[in-house]
Amino acid sequence: MDKEAIIRLERVFLEDLKGGSLREITLSIYPGEIYVLTGPTEADKVTFLNLCLGLIKPQEGEILVGGYDFKRATYHQLIDYRRKLQISYMAYPPALISNRSILSNLLLPLEYHFPKGNHLKRTKELLALLGLSKYEDKLPFELSLEEKRLVELARALVSQPQIIFYRQPLENFDSFLQQKIVKIIKQYSEEMSCTSIIVANHWLPFIPIAHRFGILDQGKLIYCGSPEELYASNEPPVQQFINIQKTIS
């Protein structure tokens, strides 16, 4: 296994209380990579995401994120590791802090970890880029689901993280916004040299920007490789999944 991987999963096995499970997953994700994980419904993609975020722990196997052992870390150590690794997350459904304005939600990770700096300018620029400037003084409950999702995206990007996790980043958006979001993910990934892990049902829009795709099915990683290799794969489950997705699209 490559020592330079920023996320390393080694023969991970888990069954969580909510019925999610991962079986024998071995995977390395490298710095600066855009990795898209997809799969059918009930494939346990969210379980994979929660595992990489340290919100759940494997029963067997190892998970290292940025060299930190997420399996053996305590609750407080995990939070500290996330701070040191500068992890951010675009949640789904949105999880904005309800008693803070949109601007304050975006400023929170910046002011908490880096009290000095011109955060306001950077935050307002990002809000303008996503067309959210007019909402900056509003509270989250005053926004539509689509707008809240855009604010989530802005919050994930604003602190210039090293690793960004996206959960269903294209859900609830029209095709115009979907294209815009894909471009923004690519732009920020290159500008900040950050690692992007995208968990999505709609994976086709990510083909131009993804370095690798993974397909998860019932807790098993049935495919992992480049987009070109994905189409060339002769594996029946992979072909079946691709055909279904093309039909839906």
Place this chain on the structure above:
Amino acid sequence: MNLIIQIGNKILESLKNINQIIQLLVDAVISLFYLQKSSLRANMNVLFSQIRFTGINALPLVNKLALLLGIVVIIQAATYLPKIGASDYIGSIITLVIIRELGPLMVAFIVIGRSGTAIATELCSMKINHEINALEVMGINPYQFIIIPRLLGVAISVFCLVVYFDVIALGGGYLVSYLKIKLPLIAFMSGLKQSLALKDLILSGVKGLLFGFTIATIGCYQGLIIKGSLTEIPQAATKTVVRSISTIFFFNSLLAFIFYYS
């Protein structure tokens, strides 16, 4: 037999709750070892906003209740004590009743109703909306950012409100004493001075801090233990009120025993 099993289950449940509350406080202390200098300002902002909500915003209500309580106590005392030639004891009555007992208890009730329930319901909705998970993922420790500022904020606020309540109640009490029996200020103050010992003031302060800390701890605990259903929110608020009142009465009796029994 069933009754014994039910009592046993109740005791076990109470012990489990106490254990979880202790765990919450232990986690809050452990989180301090991971506290970064950079996050102090953000945490202090949460502390100040808690003090503003629990302490400053409660002042109008405390004003009314303290004044009315002081008046009622003195009306009762001023009606009865002169009949037995004990008018000089009016100051003592207010010390005994308000500073030692009713002041801290009344403030605690106000804060339970306003802040204890608010903390519990706020944390419930934060948990249901995955806001606490969002903080954890951003590297923001919820114990540093949510729990500790609330524990300290409510404790400091209740302490200050108790002092304020006592002063207003004494003022209201004196006003009625003067109007009803023309009690001179010197006589009122002298009665107060004679009956008021240093340990009364210390006890009043200790009660303020302890009650505030208890209310915030129970509010945070009830807010964080919910599993994720909206119907749990009103239940958490009710449990916060009931458990805070019973715990505060327990601590009140314990302190009276420690300070005055010997």
